Amino acid sequence: METGKTKVISVLVENKPGVLHTIANLFRRRNFNIESITVGPTQQKEIARMTITVNEDEKTIDQVVKQVAKQIDVLTVDELSQGSFVMRELALIKVNVASSKERSDIINCVEVFRGRIIDVSTDSLTVEITGTPDKIDAILNLMKTYGIIELARTGITALARGAKSIKIDE
Amino acid sequence: MTKMSGAQALLESLERQKVDTIFGILGGAILPVYDELCGNKKIRHILARHEQCAAHEAEGYARASGRAGVCMATSGPGATNLVTGIANAYMDSSPIIALTGQVPSSGANTSYMIGRDAFQESDIIGIVTAVTKYSYQPRSVGEIPVMVNNAFHLATTGRPGPVLIDLPKNVQAGIADIELTDKIDLRGYKLITQPSPSRISKAAELLAKAERPIILAGGGAIISGASNEIVAMSDLLMAPVATTFMGKGAFPETHPLSLGSIGMHGNPAANKLMGEADLMLAIGTRFSDRATANLDSFAHNAKKIQIDIDNAEINKNIEVDLAIVADAKIAMKMLLAALNEKLKKGEATAWTKRAKEAREQLSPLIKDLPRDLVPKSLLSELRKLLPENAIITTEVGQNQMWSALYFQSLMPRTFISSGGLGTMGFGFPAAIGAKVACPDRVVVDIAGDGSFIMSEQELACSVSENIPVIVIVLNNSVLGMVAQWQRMLYNRRYMAVNLGKTPDFVKLAEAYGAQGIRVTSIEEFHKAVKTALANNVTTVIDVPIGSENDVVPFVPPGCGLPQQKGDY
Numbered sequence: 001m002e003t004g005k006t007k008v009i010s011v012l013v014e015n016k017p018g019v020l021h022t023i024a025n026l027f028r029r030r031n032f033n034i035e036s037i038t039v040g041p042t043q044q045k046e047i048a049r050m051t052i053t054v055n056e057d058e059k060t061i062d063q064v065v066k067q068v069a070k071q072i073d074v075l076t077v078d079e080l081s082q083g084s085f086v087m088r089e090l091a092l093i094k095v096n097v098a099s100s101k102e103r104s105d106i107i108n109c110v111e112v113f114r115g116r117i118i119d120v121s122t123d124s125l126t127v128e129i130t131g132t133p134d135k136i137d138a139i140l141n142l143m144k145t146y147g148i149i150e151l152a153r154t155g156i157t158a159l160a161r162g163a164k165s166i167k168i169d170e
Numbered sequence: 171m172t173k174m175s176g177a178q179a180l181l182e183s184l185e186r187q188k189v190d191t192i193f194g195i196l197g198g199a200i201l202p203v204y205d206e207l208c209g210n211k212k213i214r215h216i217l218a219r220h221e222q223c224a225a226h227e228a229e230g231y232a233r234a235s236g237r238a239g240v241c242m243a244t245s246g247p248g249a250t251n252l253v254t255g256i257a258n259a260y261m262d263s264s265p266i267i268a269l270t271g272q273v274p275s276s277g278a279n280t281s282y283m284i285g286r287d288a289f290q291e292s293d294i295i296g297i298v299t300a301v302t303k304y305s306y307q308p309r310s311v312g313e314i315p316v317m318v319n320n321a322f323h324l325a326t327t328g329r330p331g332p333v334l335i336d337l338p339k340n341v342q343a344g345i346a347d348i349e350l351t352d353k354i355d356l357r358g359y360k361l362i363t364q365p366s367p368s369r370i371s372k373a374a375e376l377l378a379k380a381e382r383p384i385i386l387a388g389g390g391a392i393i394s395g396a397s398n399e400i401v402a403m404s405d406l407l408m409a410p411v412a413t414t415f416m417g418k419g420a421f422p423e424t425h426p427l428s429l430g431s432i433g434m435h436g437n438p439a440a441n442k443l444m445g446e447a448d449l450m451l452a453i454g455t456r457f458s459d460r461a462t463a464n465l466d467s468f469a470h471n472a473k474k475i476q477i478d479i480d481n482a483e484i485n486k487n488i489e490v491d492l493a494i495v496a497d498a499k500i501a502m503k504m505l506l507a508a509l510n511e512k513l514k515k516g517e518a519t520a521w522t523k524r525a526k527e528a529r530e531q532l533s534p535l536i537k538d539l540p541r542d543l544v545p546k547s548l549l550s551e552l553r554k555l556l557p558e559n560a561i562i563t564t565e566v567g568q569n570q571m572w573s574a575l576y577f578q579s580l581m582p583r584t585f586i587s588s589g590g591l592g593t594m595g596f597g598f599p600a601a602i603g604a605k606v607a608c609p610d611r612v613v614v615d616i617a618g619d620g621s622f623i624m625s626e627q628e629l630a631c632s633v634s635e636n637i638p639v640i641v642i643v644l645n646n647s648v649l650g651m652v653a654q655w656q657r658m659l660y661n662r663r664y665m666a667v668n669l670g671k672t673p674d675f676v677k678l679a680e681a682y683g684a685q686g687i688r689v690t691s692i693e694e695f696h697k698a699v700k701t702a703l704a705n706n707v708t709t710v711i712d713v714p715i716g717s718e719n720d721v722v723p724f725v726p727p728g729c730g731l732p733q734q735k736g737d738y
Contacts, residue, residue: 013358014358026300059485062485063482063485066482066484066486069360069481069482070480070481071358072304072324072356072358072359073358074358075357075358168357
C-alpha cells in the first residue's frame with residue numbers, strides 16, 4: 001500500500017485555531033517535507049485528526065514523530081505506516097470531452113475504476129474517484145489522453161486496521 | 171466569583187504565581203494592564219529602555235533564580251522588539267513569560283481591529299510560533315486565570331521555555347465574574363520526569379563496566395539542579411567531568427576532575443579526553459554543533475548514554491546507545507543508587523590519573539599567566555576578587571569565550587550567557603535581571619565594546635531603578651570574534667569589523683549617572699573592581715586591550731574536537 005518511502009502519520013490534536021499553523025510551521029522549520037496534510041474533526045468534536053504523509057528516511061521520520069508529539073496541542077501521534085492501515089484519497093477530475101465516442105469511453109473507464117460522474121456539460125465531464133494514491137495516479141494517466149481541464153486532490157486520509165484506536169479519553 | 175477586569179485578573183493570577191517583578195515598556199495597547207499596575211504593592215515594574223532588553227532582563231532573572239521571569243510590551247513594535255529576547259530564551263531553554271498588548275479583538279463594528287492592519291497591530295503569535303514553547307491569546311476575560319497558570323506550568327516544567335500571552339485590549343479592559351484558581355488545563359502536555367527503571371539499571375551496568383568513563387553536563391543539568399548528583403557520580407566513578415558551554419557551573423571548575431567546557435573554543439583538556447573516553451554519560455545536552463564540532467570524531471571511542479527530559483533531543487544530533495528520558499536530577503539519583511550497590515566508592519584508576527594529568531597539562535588556566543592587561547589574566551584575577559556566589563553574565567563573541575575559558579564557575583546559575591542564539595547585547599540586561607532576582611549577590615557583565623553598545627541604553631534602567639551591576643568592557647575597538655575569523659580563515663581581509671571611534675565608556679557611564687573607571691594595568695583593574703564592589707553602584711570598567719588578541723585554541727569549522735589549533 002506504500003508508495004515509495006511515503007510514511008503516513010496520524011495525529012490527534014486539539015480542534016482549535018492555530019494548531020494547523022503550528023504543525024505546518026514545525027515542518028517548515030525542521031526542513032521536513034510534507035507530501036500531503038488533511039485535517040478534519042473526529043467523533044469527539046473538540047478533537048481533530050491530521051493525516052500527514054511525508055517522504056523521509058527512518059531517522060527523519062523518528063524526529064518528525066518526536067517533534068510533532070512534543071507540541072502542546074498534540075494529543076497523540078501514530079505512525080500508521082509501521083502497522084497495517086487503510087488509506088484513501090479523493091480526487092475530482094474535470095475532463096475535456098471532444099466527441100460522444102470520447103464521452104462513452106471516459107464513462108466506461110470511470111466505471112472500471114469504480115468512480116462516479118458528478119457533473120456533465122457539453123464539453124466536459126467531472127469525475128469523482130476515491131482510492132489509494134496509486135489508483136488515482138492510474139486514472140489520471142488515462143484521463144490525460146482526453147485532456148484534464150482541472151484537478152483537485154484531497155491528500156491522504158487514513159486509519160489503522162481493526163478495532164485499535166488512538167481515541168482520547170474525555 | 172468576583173467582578174473584575176481582565177487586567178486585574180491577569181495581575182492577580184500573576185501574584186498567585188509568586189511574580190514579584192515585571193520588566194517592561196508600555197504603550198497604547200497595554201494601557202489597561204499598566205493602569206491596574208498603578209498602586210500595585212506586590213509587583214515591581216522595572217522600566218526597560220528597549221523591549222529586547224526587557225526580555226533579556228526577564229531571562230537573566232529566570233536563569234539566576236530558577237523562577238520564571240516576566241516581561242511585558244505593547245502591541246506592534248513593542249511585541250516585535252521582544253522577539254530576539256524570546257528566541258534567545260527558547261534556544262537556551264529559559265522560562266520566561268512574555269505579555270504583549272494587542273489591538274482589540276471584538277467590540278462594536280468600529281472597534282474590532284484584529285486582522286485589519288490596525289495601528290500598531292502585529293501578528294505576534296504568528297511571528298513567535300517557532301521560538302516559543304506555546305502562545306496564548308485570550309478572547310474573553312474568563313479565560314485569563316487558567317491561561318496564566320498554564321503559561322507558567324509550561325514555561326517552568328519539563329524542558330523550560332518562553333510562553334507568550336497576547337492580550338487584546340478589549341480583553342484587558344473587559345469586566346467579568348472571575349474565579350481565581352490554581353487549575354491547569356493542559357491534557358496534551360506530555361511531561362515525563364521519571365526514568366524507566368530498566369534503562370537506569372542498563373546505564374548502571376554500562377557505567378560499572380566502563381574503564382574510561384566521562385561525564386558531560388549540559389544546561390539541562392543546571393536547570394534540573396543535578397549538580398550535587400554529578401559531583402557524587404564523579405566521586406563514585408572517579409571520572410572526569412566536562413561541561414558544555416551551557417553547562418558551565420554545573421560542576422565546580424576547581425574540582426581536580428573538572429576538565430572545563432568542551433567545544434569550538436573549549437578547554438583542550440575536555441576536548442582531548444572526549445576522544446579518549448570509552449563511555450560518555452551526557453546529562454541535559456542537545457549536542458549543539460558548537461559543542462561537538464565535527465560529529466564523526468565526537469567521542470568516537472565512547473558508548474553514549476544520554477539523559478534528557480526532551481524526547482525529541484534523543485538521536486537528533488548524535489546517535490546514542492542508551493537514552494533515558496527523564497528529569498536529570500531524578501535520573502542521576504536513581505543511577506547513583508544503582509551504582510552504589512555495584513561499586514566501591516572512589517577508587518582511582520589509570521583513567522583518573524590521565525584526567526588529572528590532562529587537566530594539569532592542557533588546561534589553559536593552570537599555565538602561568540602574564541601580569542599584563544590581557545583578557546586571560548584579568549579574568550582569572552577577577553575570579554579571585556569576586557565572592558564564590560557572584561553571578562557572571564557575558565556578551566557574545568571573544569569576551570564570552572574568554573570568560574568560559576578563564577573565569578572558573580563554582581556553582582550552578584552563576585554563569586549566564588547567550589549560548590544557543592549568540593545574541594550580542596544579552597549580557598548587560600541579563601545582569602540587571604539577575605541582580606533583581608538576587609539583590610544580595612554581586613553581578614558582573616563581562617562585555618566587549620561591540621556587544622555593550624547594543625544594549626548600553628539600559629544604563630538608564632540600571633541607574634534609575636537602582637540595580638547596581640558591574641560591566642567590564644574588554645575594549646578592543648573591533649568586533650573581535652569575527653575579526654578573528656577574518657584573520658584566521660579569510661586571510662586577514664578585514665571587512666566591517668573595525669569599530670573606529672568607539673565612545674569613551676567612562677564618559678558614557680557618567681552621562682547616565684553611573685560610575686566609569688578606565689584601567690591600564692592589572693593593578694588598576696584590581697582597584698577598580700574593589701571600588702565598584704565597595705561603592706555598590708552601577709559601574710562600567712573600561713579595559714583597553716589590543717585589537718589582535720585571539721581566543722585560542724580553536725577548532726576550525728569542519729574539524730573534530732581534538733584538532734584544536736593555536737598556542738595558548
